[in-house]
Amino acid sequence: xxxxxxxxxxxxxxxxxxxxxxxxxxxxxxxxxxxxxxxxxxxxxxxxxxxxxxxxxxxxxxxxxxxxxxxxxxxxxxxxxxxxxxxxxxxxxxxxxxxxxxxxxxxxxxxxxxxxxxxxxxxxxxxxxxxxxxxxxxxxxxxx
Numbered sequence: 383x384x385x386x387x388x389x390x391x392x393x394x395x396x397x398x399x400x401x402x403x404x405x406x407x408x409x410x411x412x413x414x415x416x417x418x419x420x421x422x423x424x425x426x427x428x429x430x431x432x433x434x435x436x437x438x439x440x441x442x443x444x445x446x447x448x449x450x451x452x453x454x455x456x457x458x459x460x461x462x463x464x465x466x467x468x469x470x471x472x473x474x475x476x477x478x479x480x481x482x483x484x485x486x487x488x489x490x491x492x493x494x495x496x497x498x499x500x501x502x503x504x505x506x507x508x509x510x511x512x513x514x515x516x517x518x519x520x521x522x523x524x525x526x
Contacts, residue, residue: 412440416439419436421434424461439491443488444491449485
């Protein structure tokens with residue numbers, strides 16, 4: 383690390399020793415697979431239409447991306463999705479991003495031993511399945 387000219391030597395040394403300064407770059411994750419649903423439009427409980435654009439299987443998260451058919455109203459949020467594996471184990475929600483007509487929902491990563499993912503919508507009357515897909519096969523260790 384090169385000391386900044388506006389820092390005194392003690393400040394520059396403290397920055398050089400910080401954990402952030404030792405990190406070589408951004409953390410990278412492995413994308414295991416992408417699934418693009420063939421299904422069409424879905425409705426939320428208010429009758430608003432949306433479609434799922436992709437499901438991404440990352441080593442650190444399972445990501446469901448969707449778009450609203452019509453421009454969302456301010457504060458509309460996103461449809462309450464639920465993701466489960468074939469044993470009905472619910473993947474916890476990690477983060478939801480809403481930007482314009484897009485919503486990106488991050489769930490816990492699905493187990494590498496799981497064979498299927500089901501995406502449901504939580505309705506006032508209970509959950510309803512939107513679609514299911516196969517999960518990516520376990521990654522083979524090429525070093526053996």
